[in-house]
Amino acid sequence: MSKSMSSIQQLSMIAIAFFLPFHMTFIYPFFSIVIFCEVFNKDFIKRQKTMLSSPLVLCFVLYFFLHLLGLLWTSDLEEGLDTINRNVPFLLFGFLWLAAKYENRNLYMFAFVTGLSICSLLAHYNLLQQIYPSYLIEGIISGKRGGEETSPFLSHLTFAPILAVGIYFIVWSFLSAGKNIKHLIIKFGALLLLFSNLVFSTGRAGFLMLIVLACSAIINSSKNIRVGFFKLIFIIPLCALSIYFISENVKNRVDAGFNDVQTFSQNPNSSIGLRMVFAIQSFDLFLQNPFFGTGTGGLRSQYEKVVRPEFENLVTPNNPHNQYLMISSNLGVIGLAALLLLFFLSFKYSDSRGKAIVLGYVVICLVESYLWRANTSFLFVYFISVFSQRQSFLFSSTIK
Numbered sequence: 001m002s003k004s005m006s007s008i009q010q011l012s013m014i015a016i017a018f019f020l021p022f023h024m025t026f027i028y029p030f031f032s033i034v035i036f037c038e039v040f041n042k043d044f045i046k047r048q049k050t051m052l053s054s055p056l057v058l059c060f061v062l063y064f065f066l067h068l069l070g071l072l073w074t075s076d077l078e079e080g081l082d083t084i085n086r087n088v089p090f091l092l093f094g095f096l097w098l099a100a101k102y103e104n105r106n107l108y109m110f111a112f113v114t115g116l117s118i119c120s121l122l123a124h125y126n127l128l129q130q131i132y133p134s135y136l137i138e139g140i141i142s143g144k145r146g147g148e149e150t151s152p153f154l155s156h157l158t159f160a161p162i163l164a165v166g167i168y169f170i171v172w173s174f175l176s177a178g179k180n181i182k183h184l185i186i187k188f189g190a191l192l193l194l195f196s197n198l199v200f201s202t203g204r205a206g207f208l209m210l211i212v213l214a215c216s217a218i219i220n221s222s223k224n225i226r227v228g229f230f231k232l233i234f235i236i237p238l239c240a241l242s243i244y245f246i247s248e249n250v251k252n253r254v255d256a257g258f259n260d261v262q263t264f265s266q267n268p269n270s271s272i273g274l275r276m277v278f279a280i281q282s283f284d285l286f287l288q289n290p291f292f293g294t295g296t297g298g299l300r301s302q303y304e305k306v307v308r309p310e311f312e313n314l315v316t317p318n319n320p321h322n323q324y325l326m327i328s329s330n331l332g333v334i335g336l337a338a339l340l341l342l343f344f345l346s347f348k349y350s351d352s353r354g355k356a357i358v359l360g361y362v363v364i365c366l367v368e369s370y371l372w373r374a375n376t377s378f379l380f381v382y383f384i385s386v387f388s389q390r391q392s393f394l395f396s397s398t399i400k
Contacts (some may be wrong), residue, residue, distance in 0.1 A: 009037035009099050016382060017108045018115035021162050023153045024374045035095045051094040056349045056388055060093035060381070063338050067296045070331050074295025075302060079318070083297045083330075086372055089381045096385035105353075108386050109169045116166040117190050119159075120197040122152040127200055151201060158375050160203020161364055165357065165379065167194050168213035172353060175221050204257065205367050209360045211236060216356035269314055275321045275367070277311050282320035284308075286328045293332035302329075319372055323365035326372060339371075346384045354387030 012030040019026040041047060051057050064087050074080040100108070122140050127150045129136040140152040151159040170191045174184075198206050218231050245251065260272030268277050284306040285294065294302040300318050307316075319326050327335040347358040361370060361380055370376040 005037040005040040009034055010101065010104065012037070013096075013099055013104075014107060014111045017111040020112055020375065020379050020382065021116040021119040021153070021159070021166075024378065027378065031089075031092070031096075034099050035092065038095055038098060047098050051098055054094070054097070056345050056384075057094040057097055059338075059342050059345045060090045063087070063342050064091035066331055066335055066338050070293065070296030070298075070335070072295070073292060074298040076295075076297050076300060078297070079300055080295060080297030083372070086374060086377065089378050093381050093385060096382060097388065100386045102386075105386050106173075108383075109173070113166050113169055113190060113194075116162065117193055119152055120163070120193050123150045123159075123197050123201070124193070126150040126152065150197075154375055156201045156203040157205070157368060158370075158373050160198060160201050160206025161209045161360070161370065161376055162206075162379060163194050163198045163201065163203075164206045164209035164213060164360070165383075167191065167198065167210060168217065168356065169353075170194065171214075171217055175217065204254075205364045205370075208367065209364050211240070212360040212363050213356050214239070216352070216359060220352045220356075268311060274314065274317075277314055278317045278320040279322055279325055281306050281308065281311065282322070282325040282329045286325065286332070289329070289332060291332045291334065293328065293330045293335060296330055299326065299329050319369040321368050323369045323371050326369045346388070349388045350384060351387050354384055357383055357387070 012033040015030040016027055016034070019030070038044065038047070064084075067084055067087050071077065071080045071084070125136070126139045126141055129139050130148070130150070142149050142151060142153055142155060144155040149155055153159075154162070170187055173187055174191075198210065215232055215236060218235060219229070222231060257272050260270040261276075263270070264273050264276055267273060281303060282299065285299065285302060288306065299320065300316060303316050320329065324336060324339065327339050331338075343358055343362055347355050350358060357380065364370055371380060
């Protein structure tokens, strides 16, 4: 039975990777199967002891329990419970960590890219349907942005960084692939599919994530760090400028962002302007409660107390669109320290691909609360569990 359960567990891990770009409803059943199968493992006790002795696993658990503890002094229990629900994968990270076979990491990546490619095909169809509504029937749409969103299940806010991770995995496979022409053609087609989707998805955080991942890939593929940085000086600016001038969509989004910053004092009610307002007032909220914060989920209810007169007619956010400010305002410096420790240990115990993903999240969490949003937080939890290295008699993986 143990072998059968192990096989089912691996199939569930593959299914989770496949459904990561879809709605979380598809993921939770397979996540439950992964946990259930662990009970039937013949080395269950030893594996649990190994899991509970891992600094990385304990850090993920600590991150969850600090949010749970924050319910004691929150002023908004309902919002706090919602945050706890979003953070459950951090508590259960260890089960993914136990189930993930390091030698199967390429299989997990392939499943993820396959699922992402299907979502991307649907997104391309949705774009065509918007252009030719009289000729094409309505596709699968998320209903976000007044029906103008092209991604089938998620908003561009979360889908764009996921696309960036998929592009990175394909580029990585190019760097380590053989010379099979058929495979190279398929990978190149998938690369074009995902990249074109990223261009018209309008998610600026996706490009930010892609830049960080591209920098990591260039450095990892170089003979040494010095050569890698020398390449970055020429390649990244050239690619960024090329995309800016070739894609009208990208150009408009970048120009709009610069315009929002320049006109902030006259019109803070813009995409970037509102993020700046949220950041300013969330930091004010943190300064009022620097050690323990407002409690888990307490930001929205306490936010109005620190609204400055010039911003009083603007909307009240449910998150400040910055992961660091969100956890600081909710849980103070203790929560911020836990988040930084989570990033540090994830980086320390991961291989080069995991390190690249951590660095990507460190950067994009400056512009959005990506460990609070369901799909992007689970993607982080899942791939850190896959790419984190471990040496134990319980694991047959060969660390490279």
